Amino acid sequence: MKNSIKVERAILNLTQEQLAKKIGVSRQTINSIEANRYVPSTVLALKMSEIFNKPVNDFFKLTEED
Amino acid sequence: MKIKNIENCERQKLEHWSRFQLPHHLKKWFIAAFTLALLGLLGLKFIEIEPEWLKFILRQFLLFTLLAISLSKEAVEDEMISSLRIKAFYLAFIFGVFYGMVQPIANSAVGFLIGAKLGQYSLSYFQVLFFMLVIQIAFFEVLKRNR
Numbered sequence: 001m002k003n004s005i006k007v008e009r010a011i012l013n014l015t016q017e018q019l020a021k022k023i024g025v026s027r028q029t030i031n032s033i034e035a036n037r038y039v040p041s042t043v044l045a046l047k048m049s050e051i052f053n054k055p056v057n058d059f060f061k062l063t064e065e066d
Numbered sequence: 067m068k069i070k071n072i073e074n075c076e077r078q079k080l081e082h083w084s085r086f087q088l089p090h091h092l093k094k095w096f097i098a099a100f101t102l103a104l105l106g107l108l109g110l111k112f113i114e115i116e117p118e119w120l121k122f123i124l125r126q127f128l129l130f131t132l133l134a135i136s137l138s139k140e141a142v143e144d145e146m147i148s149s150l151r152i153k154a155f156y157l158a159f160i161f162g163v164f165y166g167m168v169q170p171i172a173n174s175a176v177g178f179l180i181g182a183k184l185g186q187y188s189l190s191y192f193q194v195l196f197f198m199l200v201i202q203i204a205f206f207e208v209l210k211r212n213r
Binding site: 040043 | 142145146149
């Protein structure tokens with residue numbers, strides 16, 4: 001799984017801390033998701049989708065390994 | 067219909083119990099209590115007459131504080147922290163069972179080499195539980211640091 005959360009965050013000019021606060025997680029969790037070390041739950045992905053105002057598929061993509 | 071109700075009841079109860087956690091603000095008190103209990107147990111080693119009842123109480127208290135620490139919430143308790151905690155419990159269980167199986171064999175082997183009788187060494191419940199809980203807390207901290 002790869003993602004473009006960092007890009008989406010930059011578009012909205014949000015820091016990791018601000019995004020984390022908006023969706024109720026820690027900054028480290030956002031950092032881990034961006035670095036592909038952690039795959040978030042559907043609930044968290046949908047919360048991000050609401051913030052970015054985009055479907056989940058736009059910023060989470062399956063890779064060949066998946 | 068009744069079986070469905072029983073299944074639902076079981077599912078809800080298990081879900082409820084599996085979510086049980088202690089508040090974060092209590093964690094520092096449990097750590098302090100653990101330190102005191104550990105110091106108490108170490109202090110007993112220096113007393114000539116080691117009261118068995120006190121040793122038993124301190125050991126139980128030590129296990130209780132370790133369990134309470136491992137069940138205490140973090141400052142920000144999100145889904146990633148929960149997943150790391152589950153991983154740490156999983157690893158602690160595997161290592162604990164392995165430790166419980168291998169340690170008596172290792173002790174017996176060493177004992178045999180120095181001339182002791184075979185089957186003389188076994189592990190107490192305290193050793194195994196203490197090991198498992200310490201491993202869980204240690205792995206959780208390592209996983210948290212490397213997340």
